[in-house]
Amino acid sequence: MDARELAVDAEYRVAIEAGDDWRGAIEAVAADEGVAAAWFTGVGTVRDADVWYYDPAADEHRAVQFDEPLSVATCTGDVSVTDGDPVARPYAVLTRPSGQAVGGYLNAAEAVEGTVHLRAFEEAFDRRADP
Amino acid sequence: MDARELAVDAEYRVAIEAGDDWRGAIEAVAADEGVAAAWFTGVGTVRDADVWYYDPAADEHRAVQFDEPLSVATCTGDVSVTDGDPVARPYAVLTRPSGQAVGGYLNAAEAVEGTVHLRAFEEAFDRRADP
Amino acid sequence: MDARELAVDAEYRVAIEAGDDWRGAIEAVAADEGVAAAWFTGVGTVRDADVWYYDPAADEHRAVQFDEPLSVATCTGDVSVTDGDPVARPYAVLTRPSGQAVGGYLNAAEAVEGTVHLRAFEEAFDRRADP
Numbered sequence: 001m002d003a004r005e006l007a008v009d010a011e012y013r014v015a016i017e018a019g020d021d022w023r024g025a026i027e028a029v030a031a032d033e034g035v036a037a038a039w040f041t042g043v044g045t046v047r048d049a050d051v052w053y054y055d056p057a058a059d060e061h062r063a064v065q066f067d068e069p070l071s072v073a074t075c076t077g078d079v080s081v082t083d084g085d086p087v088a089r090p091y092a093v094l095t096r097p098s099g100q101a102v103g104g105y106l107n108a109a110e111a112v113e114g115t116v117h118l119r120a121f122e123e124a125f126d127r128r129a130d131p
Numbered sequence: 132m133d134a135r136e137l138a139v140d141a142e143y144r145v146a147i148e149a150g151d152d153w154r155g156a157i158e159a160v161a162a163d164e165g166v167a168a169a170w171f172t173g174v175g176t177v178r179d180a181d182v183w184y185y186d187p188a189a190d191e192h193r194a195v196q197f198d199e200p201l202s203v204a205t206c207t208g209d210v211s212v213t214d215g216d217p218v219a220r221p222y223a224v225l226t227r228p229s230g231q232a233v234g235g236y237l238n239a240a241e242a243v244e245g246t247v248h249l250r251a252f253e254e255a256f257d258r259r260a261d262p
Numbered sequence: 263m264d265a266r267e268l269a270v271d272a273e274y275r276v277a278i279e280a281g282d283d284w285r286g287a288i289e290a291v292a293a294d295e296g297v298a299a300a301w302f303t304g305v306g307t308v309r310d311a312d313v314w315y316y317d318p319a320a321d322e323h324r325a326v327q328f329d330e331p332l333s334v335a336t337c338t339g340d341v342s343v344t345d346g347d348p349v350a351r352p353y354a355v356l357t358r359p360s361g362q363a364v365g366g367y368l369n370a371a372e373a374v375e376g377t378v379h380l381r382a383f384e385e386a387f388d389r390r391a392d393p
Contacts, residue, residue, distance in 0.1 A: 001276060001277060001291055003294070004275045004277075008273065011138075014134045015133045025132035033134060053333055053361070054333060056309065056331050064361045069188065071222065074222060074224060074335075074336050076335070093336060095224075097195070099184070099234060099235055101232035103357045112187040143266060144265070144387065174338050202315055202367065204354065205355060206338075224336070226355075231364060
């Protein structure tokens with residue numbers, strides 16, 4: 001393990017709006033606000049979800065698609081910069097009308113609404129912590 | 132999407148106690164401490180749970196009741212003010228002895244114990260971000 | 263319920279590395295950095311997981327073992343000190359390739375990789391809030 005101390009640059013409340021791509025909205029805020037490194041948590045509702053699972057044995061991602069409205073019971077992740085652009089890495093737990101929970105890495109989802117609390121840091125994140 | 136920068140007013144560790152309503156305890160702390168806007172995450176144990184799912188097609192909430200003890204594996208949400216009183220909007224992922232996870236908007240739950248970390252902001256939240 | 267105001271001492275990004283015990287890595291950072299009280303959230307991947315469920319009726323923990331790779335869709339908890347050593351209390355929601363979610367108190371797990379955002383406070387946490 002390894003730890004780096006961080007200095008907070010700014011803190012934001014992000015409103016994700018109907019039709020936004022969930023991950024894209026976070027990245028758009030980061031680009032607009034000049035955020036190169038951040039940590040976030042969020043909640044809301046999406047219409048569908050493209051969820052990825054990282055298989056460590058095969059070292060590859062597997063996608064599963066949920067074509068249904070889902071509550072975002074929690075979304076946690078970070079923002080770092082790749083090739084000059086902010087990239088968000090959101091994980092989420094999504095729930096159905098029955099309460100059943102599914103989740104993983106939330107690669108894409110069309111938002112109904114959402115609220116994300118984002119803390120931006122002065123230090124860029126290195127690749128070692130963003131595999 | 133839309134983003135607002137926030138200034139932190141204070142940060143609290145909330146101990147939710149046996150018999151407290153989970154959401155009510157967060158709102159009581161907000162009222163006692165004069166908190167009009169906050170973001171929180173938490174964990175703990177509840178004896179039962181009234182979980183709501185927001186159905187975007189019908190624009191209504193559907194309730195599902197879990198009459199059983201559940202771990203609160205995570206709880207995420209915000210506090211804003213409606214008609215002069217602080218209102219908490221907690222989402223939670225709840226787990227059973229088998230590990231099975233359920234969740235959604237945690238409208239009510241009788242707490243066994245819980246810990247919530249709450250960050251209070253100077254700015255009130257607008258309705259647009261709290262549908 | 264009860265609330266205590268906290269003062270932040272420092273904020274860290276923790277990189278959990280392949281082979282680390284998830285909980286042990288957080289505790290090792292706390293010990294190295296002299297952290298006696300903290301709140302954290304995190305995400306990542308583990309190879310297996312020893313998940314505990316607290317049964318309030320029997321006042322005992324029940325363990326369930328997941329011998330499979332799982333995404334850590336969210337991990338939330340705190341650090342306090344017991345008998346002079348920092349102890350982390352992580353709850354997690356873990357997901358399978360199908361997206362199915364399980365979770366509870368994450369007593370132990372072999373990490374593949376992980377990122378934990380940890381906020382350390384000046385005040386020690388009392389036992390009442392750490393049952």
